[in-house]
Amino acid sequence: MSFEIIDLIPKEADEELLESYFDYAEILFRETYPTDPLVPRDLHLKLLLVSKTGEIKIRKLARSSETGEIIGRLYLLIITEENTGFKENKHSAEIYISILKEHNNESISQVLLKEAIQEIKQYEYVTTADSCGYMEREWKFWEGLGAKLALEGAQNRLYMKDIDWRMIEEWRQQGHELAEKEHVDLFTFEKCPEEIIKEYSTTYTEIMRLVPFGEFDYIPEPTTPFTSREAEDNFKKTGYEWHTLATREKNGEISGLTEILYSKSRPHKVDQDLTGVKDEYRGRGLGKWLKAEMMVFIKQHFPEIEFIFTGNADMNAPMISINDRMGFKRFLTEKCYTIKFEKLEEQLS
Ligand SMILES: CC(C)(COP(=O)(O)OP(=O)(O)OC[C@H]1O[C@@H](n2cnc3c(N)ncnc32)[C@H](O)[C@@H]1OP(=O)(O)O)[C@@H](O)C(=O)NCCC(=O)NCCS
Structure with missing residues (x-):
């Protein structure tokens, strides 16, 4: 599968990109919550658009070169000096990588992770990557990299x-x-x-x-x-x-x-x-x-x-x-x- 990496900047994204992104997000949602109603797209857009002082959110998508569908996503969260917890937590960046089940292979996750690392390098105070998730394939990805299980919950x-x-x-x-x-x-x-x-x-x-x-x-x-x-x-x-x-x-x-x-x-x-x-x-x-x-x-x-x-x-x-x-x-x-x-x-x- 060949794919390209594109940025998702919600306030600049055109409707076509947003709709493909929601298609992707809804496939993941159905896998996790098969019997729940989907998040309405207008609400999802509002959730994408809100921001919090002292947080930088970076989103990148893996798009199939053949079909144009979105098959994976990186969501990266870094805090800046305006964050009230900057002193205590500046070392940590949150990295979330989610790939659709039928496209799950290490290479897409690794490419997205490399993108995350490139971004994080601009913030020399970040020394740790943290990630939480509900999917077994995501746990396996982090375990394969030698990450430590820091917390389990429900x-x-x-x-x-x-x-x-x-x-x-x-x-x-x-x-x-x-x-x-x-x-x-x-x-x-x-x-x-x-x-x-x-x-x-x-x-x-x-x-x-x-x-x-x-x-x-x-x-x-x-x-x-x-x-x-x-x-x-x-x-x-x-x-x-x-x-x-x-x-x-x-x-x-x-x-x-x-x-x-x-x-x-x-x-x-x-x-x-x-x-x-x-x-x-x-x-x-x-x-x-x-x-x-x-x-x-x-x-x-x-x-x-x-x-x-x-x-x-x-x-x-x-x-x-x-x-x-x-x-x-x-x-x-x-x-x-x-x-x-x-x-x-x-x-x-
Ligand atoms: C959870 C929390 C709100 C309970 O507050 P609290 O006022 O002590 O609660 P209560 O007195 O009403 O009840 C606590 C119950 O837990 C039980 N309990 C306390 N420690 C326990 C333990 N280690 N194992 C099992 N039960 C325990 C108590 O026996 C009590 O039940 P009982 O009154 O029927 O005997 C409090 O411990 C807390 O603030 N924790 C930190 C914040 C937190 O983690 N919140 C949850 C994340 S959202």
Whole structure:
């Protein structure tokens, strides 16, 4: 199979290229999620067009010279000085290479990887390549290069029909009792109120940094009022609703939070994002209370959804303990690899 490498720059790409790209992406999507509705193309385009300060996204495509179809893609993410986590994470570039099953051969992946290396060389501070994926052929590719398995996790799903509402109600009840006894308040927002955004951003950073990331040399970037507002804007641009539920202790401190995302363009599901409770407030039922209250919120606001989706590291015992009892089931396994840039170059030479 002969192929050529082309750039995909979403805001400059013509319709023909975008449509071929979506054809490719939909084949991959069907392989991974055979029974799910496709991502509508207008939403997919919006998702391609959003950007985040301090991130450079490079996309390159392998296009068949014979048929003109897209058969592979490189997605490369590098951070720059404007990223709030530049100091901690500048060494890492994320590299995602996905080839269609029927065209899977090492040479396309290797050519795309060489393209990635050429790009990365312009950023002398990058020393590590990291990659996560759900496909066995991608795991094999990284393992073949000698990359280290840094983290294993799962995409889990909870189907609404399987929820044990009695247990959810019990967790809520226990939460209300704790709230009364220890004067804990529950609050919710979609747009973070201006008067708490600084405090909330600091708490969010602290809680994100409690999530286990295995052997990744990665520290979640500080969330700031600027990055929070930018994320809100990006969700608005792509049509996502972002709902947060959080707890505040008697001493005034925000102790825990949980958040979800919902898009009218993908009305069959809700994505459960971060849930966390600060170390000193754990083991009192706050995690279960937050998740239970969010379930009720979801049922009231999005009654038509089929399932809730969440991702967890296999090593995250407390979160898995809660999610398992709620009825979340493993849907896909995710494996994340890391490799020193030097070693990667050696392997390819
Ligand atoms: C997961 C987390 C939110 C739980 O918060 P919490 O307020 O302590 O949760 P709760 O007290 O409601 O419940 C925790 C449950 O996990 C269980 N648990 C805790 N550690 C456990 C372990 N190592 N193995 C098995 N179960 C465990 C507890 O027994 C408890 O259940 P129980 O009350 O029925 O006995 C908290 O540990 C956390 O913030 N972790 C870091 C952030 C994170 O990784 N989030 C998930 C990624 S999105």
